Amino acid sequence: MNIKASQHDYTVHFEDSPDFLADLLAKPDALCVVDRNVYRLYQPRFAGVDPERLMLLDALEENKGLEAALAICERMTAIPARRNAWLVSVGGGITQDVTGFAANILYRGVHWAFVPTTLLAACDSCIGGKTSLNYKGFKNLLGTFFPPDDVYVCASFFETLTDQDFLSGLGEVVKFNALMGEPGLSGLETHLPALLLRDPETVRRYTESSLAFKKTYIEQDEFDRGVRVHLNFAHTFGHAFETVSRYAVAHGSAVALGTMAANHLSLLRGWLAAETVERIDRLILPILPAGCDPAQWELSGILAAMHKDKKQTDSRITAVLLRSGFTLEIVHDVQPEEVGRALAAVSARMASK
Ligand SMILES: NC(=O)c1ccc[n+]([C@@H]2O[C@H](COP(=O)([O-])OP(=O)(O)OC[C@H]3O[C@@H](n4cnc5c(N)ncnc54)[C@H](O)[C@@H]3O)[C@@H](O)[C@H]2O)c1
Ligand SMILES: [Zn+2]
Known part of the structure; x- marks a missing residue:
């Protein structure tokens, strides 16, 4: 490549x-x-x-x-x-x-x-x-x-990776595939069991397709000034989870949890169908390490970390969300109250796993 x-x-x-x-x-x-x-x-x-x-x-x-x-x-x-x-x-x-x-x-x-x-x-x-x-x-x-x-x-x-490090990598793989839309989701629904078993050919194929997806963004916008910012999807939440857990949650796992959080926020705004959110939740729940539930952290701590994320340009919370199917949108008006509701919905979904 x-x-x-x-x-x-x-x-x-x-x-x-x-x-x-x-x-x-x-x-x-x-x-x-x-x-x-x-x-x-x-x-x-x-x-x-x-x-x-x-x-x-x-x-x-x-x-x-x-x-x-x-x-x-x-x-x-x-x-x-x-x-x-x-x-x-x-x-x-x-x-x-x-x-x-x-x-x-x-x-x-x-x-x-x-x-x-x-x-x-x-x-x-x-x-x-x-x-x-x-x-x-x-x-x-x-x-x-x-x-x-x-x-x-x-x-x-x-x-030879520990389960923690392997699952962290799978977090980014699942995030990329969720952004690919229908082909990404249906492919993962078939292949997630093989990925979890670290089947070499499946892991190799998904590594390559994740890079191929990222390549289209970084070649258009090498220095992160435009379309590449969309790849920050799930990362405003993810970085906050890394911070409040003092890095006990590995980066890719924080991004997987951030994917769920971002999607539940889109759902609250009526931007994503409940069925799509549920399909993606079902792909993420098996790859989250034990104890990765946002309910364990104070909402105020998560919000403070989201504010401090280096991608934030002013005092508002900016995040990348999925809207109308699989279109990515940068939004600057994320409200603390909807973050709280989205995280509560994620925790409730985890409890019913
Ligand atoms: N530059 C970027 O674009 C970018 C993007 C995402 C993350 N990061 C950074 O990457 C870091 C996280 O990296 P990471 O998760 O890839 O791993 P890592 O470098 O933190 O390593 C994680 C653990 O895996 C071990 N390890 C590495 N390869 C192994 C193998 N084959 N078998 C067994 N153990 C192995 C390491 O010794 C370490 O204990 C963070 O610092 C993050 O900020 C950078
Ligand atoms: Zn990442």
């Missing part, structure tokens, strides 16, 4: 087995930055890498900061090829964000290859070119746009 971007186009390669790593890790003039858990689980794959050219990263939010990015830059400066050097990174979204930022600022850009090893990174974040770092306690406060040169998606990495 080829992705157009203003700095340079890039390619997403779909690989059947992790064998491709051998060539990638042997690239001359490359520093390999690998998620420590991935390194531990797939150690024989990394056995041949020169220790001078290998750096392990603990994928923790507290490590997603400037220090980690600068440490990578420092190790890269030992490579004489400078701007022609490669940064090869293997891991999930945290690894992507830190390495992408480092690859962008060092010499104003070095070559970068990324291997997403979580479903979340593979089905969503690996394209679109966003890099984000946490700063002074604020999540994703610093950021740039910097696309990789190559992305290598290999679904067999997802076999």
Whole structure:
């Protein structure tokens, strides 16, 4: 899959087995930055890498900061090829964000290859070119746009994900398919059981179709000024759930819950048919981790977090909602009272699961 971007186009390669790593890790003039858990689980794959050219990263939010990015830059400066050097990174979204930022600022850009090893990174974040770092306690406060040169998606990495991380990735997959309308929904109604069993071929197909869907948005609006904002669907709620749970709810699961919340809000406004909302609820309920019920959080805390979301441009609450079937609309007049009612409806639906 080829992705157009203003700095340079890039390619997403779909690989059947992790064998491709051998060539990638042997690239001359490359520093390999690998998620420590991935390194531990797939150690024989990394056995041949020169220790001078290998750096392990603990994928923790507290490590997603400037220090980690600068440490990578420092190790890269030992490579004489400078701007022609490669940064090869293997891991999930945290690894992507830190390495992408480092690859962008060092010499104003070095070559970068990324291997997403979580479903979340593979089905969503690996394209679109966003890099984000946490700063002074604020999540994703610093950021740039910097696309990789190559992305290598290999679904067999997802076999070793914890249930929590796998379900988080499925959250984004279900969100994308809900936005695709009838074909997305009926396809998922058939294939969700296979996805939950991590059937490799089904997971590979859904990863690819999620990226193909996202590609149409990011190619039209690379820098998030227009139509790409629609991809923020479910995220105003999702980011608030991440905040109030102190990140105990993983990003993709928060987005799945946010999808339910946004749809129940559309239902209250008469913008979506009850039948559509129910179909999407039925796809989301099986992928929510236990205890993911909005009733456990104070509404005031959720509203405060929605106000503070960085996508908000003034004091009103802005959200992207589905309207009249599957049209996305950015609305700036979300009322606290309707958020409360929508969340109560989500909790009631969960209770009747
Ligand atoms: N840049 C973007 O566009 C973008 C988009 C969405 C999310 N994000 C960021 O991504 C981060 C979340 O990323 P994530 O959920 O992909 O994962 P992650 O990087 O947070 O990793 C989650 C866990 O999975 C482990 N792991 C990774 N691959 C594994 C594998 N194959 N087998 C077993 N364990 C594995 C990691 O060690 C870690 O413990 C957040 O910081 C979020 O802000 C960035
Ligand atoms: Zn997301």
